[in-house]
Amino acid sequence: MKPEYMINNKVYVDLVDPSDLNDKYFEYARLFSLSFGTIILIPRSAVSEINSINKKDMEARFNFKF
Secondary structure, three states: OOOOEEEOOOEEEEEEOHHHOOHHHHHHHHHHHHHHOEEEEEEHHHHHHHHHOOHHHHHHHHOOOO
């Protein structure tokens, strides 16, 4: 697993084909996060909607703080 983006050297972002999002991939992401830090998985089909999402939306939806 090699995430495509890094935010502030501590949050990793990986764009994933929806067909790859399965239990095995989630396990890889979990193990990655235990070793390197937070990873956010974004389905490639949702990339066009990214511009309409902001920090506040993410924090409210997933109950965490950046």
